[in-house]
Amino acid sequence: MTEIDHHRDIAYVETGFGVRSEFTVTSVPEGIEVAGACPACGGRTIMRFERGMPGGTKGFFSRRTESTFPKDATVFCDCGHMHADRPEFAIDNGCGAFWEVELP
Numbered sequence: 121m122t123e124i125d126h127h128r129d130i131a132y133v134e135t136g137f138g139v140r141s142e143f144t145v146t147s148v149p150e151g152i153e154v155a156g157a158c159p160a161c162g163g164r165t166i167m168r169f170e171r172g173m174p175g176g177t178k179g180f181f182s183r184r185t186e187s188t189f190p191k192d193a194t195v196f197c198d199c200g201h202m203h204a205d206r207p208e209f210a211i212d213n214g215c216g217a218f219w220e221v222e223l224p
């Protein structure tokens with residue numbers, strides 16, 4: 121890996137960042153893959169949303185019951201770094217930041 125990680129070791133806090141347009145949204149056979157850097161900690165986050173699985177892989181669509189794919193999706197930071205003050209019950213594996221991306 122030659123990619124430089126500009127990760128910032130901030131404390132975990134749930135923060136909404138609204139709609140982010142700088143994320144790469146790619147269609148993959150399983151569904152849609154959203155990749156980019158977390159607006160809070162800068163950690164690289166890749167989130168995959170699977171079609172036909174309203175529950176998602178981590179329950180992000182747990183409140184959605186539509187059979188069609190949503191027009192936008194909430195992405196949680198999944199940088200994989202340990203952030204201070206991260207609660208035990210946190211479903212994400214990042215700093216607590218979340219944002220919206222528009223799906224094609």
Ligand SMILES: [Zn+2]
Pocket residue numbers: 127128158161162163197199200201203214215
């Ligand atoms: Zn992070």
Ligand SMILES: [Zn+2]
Pocket residue numbers: 158159160161162163197198199214215216217
């Ligand atoms: Zn983050």
